[in-house]
Amino acid sequence: MQRTFKFRLYPSRSQEKQMKEHLRMAKDLQNKLLTYSIENYSKTGKFPSKFDLQRLAKGEGLYSQTQQTIAHKVSDSIFRVFKLRKKGIKCGFPRFKSIDRVKSLLYPQFGFKLGNKLKVTPFGEISIKQHRNIEGKVKTLTLKREPSGKWFAIFCVEPERKEPKTNHREKIGLDLGLKTFATLSNGDRIGNPRHLKRYENRLASYQQILSKKKKGSNNRNKAKLNVARIYEKISNARSDFLHKVSTQLVNDYSFIALEKLASREMSKKRFGKQINDAGWNMFANMLRYKAEEAGCKVIFVDPKNTTQMCSCCHQMVEKDLLDRIHDCPSCGLVIDRDHNAAINILNRGLRQIGQELPEFKPLREGTDTDKKLCQQVPLMKEEATCLSW
Numbered sequence: 001m002q003r004t005f006k007f008r009l010y011p012s013r014s015q016e017k018q019m020k021e022h023l024r025m026a027k028d029l030q031n032k033l034l035t036y037s038i039e040n041y042s043k044t045g046k047f048p049s050k051f052d053l054q055r056l057a058k059g060e061g062l063y064s065q066t067q068q069t070i071a072h073k074v075s076d077s078i079f080r081v082f083k084l085r086k087k088g089i090k091c092g093f094p095r096f097k098s099i100d101r102v103k104s105l106l107y108p109q110f111g112f113k114l115g116n117k118l119k120v121t122p123f124g125e126i127s128i129k130q131h132r133n134i135e136g137k138v139k140t141l142t143l144k145r146e147p148s149g150k151w152f153a154i155f156c157v158e159p160e161r162k163e164p165k166t167n168h169r170e171k172i173g174l175d176l177g178l179k180t181f182a183t184l185s186n187g188d189r190i191g192n193p194r195h196l197k198r199y200e201n202r203l204a205s206y207q208q209i210l211s212k213k214k215k216g217s218n219n220r221n222k223a224k225l226n227v228a229r230i231y232e233k234i235s236n237a238r239s240d241f242l243h244k245v246s247t248q249l250v251n252d253y254s255f256i257a258l259e260k261l262a263s264r265e266m267s268k269k270r271f272g273k274q275i276n277d278a279g280w281n282m283f284a285n286m287l288r289y290k291a292e293e294a295g296c297k298v299i300f301v302d303p304k305n306t307t308q309m310c311s312c313c314h315q316m317v318e319k320d321l322l323d324r325i326h327d328c329p330s331c332g333l334v335i336d337r338d339h340n341a342a343i344n345i346l347n348r349g350l351r352q353i354g355q356e357l358p359e360f361k362p363l364r365e366g367t368d369t370d371k372k373l374c375q376q377v378p379l380m381k382e383e384a385t386c387l388s389w
Contacts, residue, residue, distance in 0.1 A: 147228035165295035171255035173346025183338035246286035257349025259303035301348040311343035
């Protein structure tokens with residue numbers, strides 16, 4: 001499994017000017033190859049091969065292997081459309097790119113060397129803030145310019161194989177949500193920080209200013225930069241929170257079961273802004289790759305009826321989103337609905353590996369334990385160095 005290391009770059013003014021020019025040339029080359037592909041199809045009824053595009057991409061002013069990767073990218077994007085359509089998946093044809101949509105330059109094998117500074121052909125030595133050591137063999141380098149104007153070097157690395165750690169800690173189920181970010185099968189909860197809501201008013205203000213600026217003017221570019229910086233803050237806060245939570249979970253537990261959610265489809269139906277802000281998919285990916293090194297096992301289960309099913313007697317208890325308490329008429333279990341779902345998720349995960357959860361004793365309405373479970377846990381602070389639930 002390959003890992004990525006992302007470091008901030010600090011190019012000089014002349015280097016940044018040259019790097020921006022190379023992004024423009026990459027945009028022009030991509031549009032040129034796409035135009036050639038469309039014209040070739042209209043004349044012959046066939047799209048050009050990857051080799052034809054690679055030959056056409058020569059001598060465009062970019063580093064040779066960067067030109068090749070652009071040709072491969074155009075070819076792959078065209079043929080991917082027809083593969084998806086054969087499977088019945090709707091997708092659009094590749095679009096022509098503006099300079100705002102071309103953000104990176106890829107060096108797949110050569111053309112760079114990392115020392116005290118990052119030496120890249122043809123930009124020379126670029127100052128880099130390498131805040132951690134790279135462990136493994138570097139496979140590719142991507143120079144990326146964020147919308148906020150910051151430059152980053154992203155190294156794709158094949159790490160050395162290590163023996164997995166042994167972890168004999170507790171097993172848990174995880175129910176992801178919006179009211180609380182996650183509820184654990186042991187009753188603990190992780191609050192939802194709602195990153196977008198924190199910056200919503202400031203973002204709306206900057207977007208209103210942007211909408212009033214004349215297109216193509218310097219003032220509009222400055223306003224666009226302010227909006228991009230707000231979005232970057234939101235993204236960084238979300239990433240920081242998810243990294244801290246996922247690291248704590250894989251270190252504290254030996255087995256984690258969670259639902260295999262289709263968050264993209266769910267966001268198109270209801271609560272799209274809140275679902276995208278929570279970052280469920282990003283969180284699941286972090287758990288998956290961090291679990292390998294921590295000696296933790298992550299299992300994804302079918303989410304069907306995890307909320308409706310009673311975790312004690314397995315009877316279906318219908319409830320809508322407003323019903324926050326699971327009250328089973330069959331066995332008398334009274335418990336928070338998310339806690340009930342987390343126990344069901346853990347049960348399903350254990351069944352997948354051939355184990356079973358110990359018998360769960362029902363809690364009657366009005367007990368002290370049940371009252372504690374139904375209390376809302378305060379939101380987690382992003383800047384906290386450790387997690388205490």
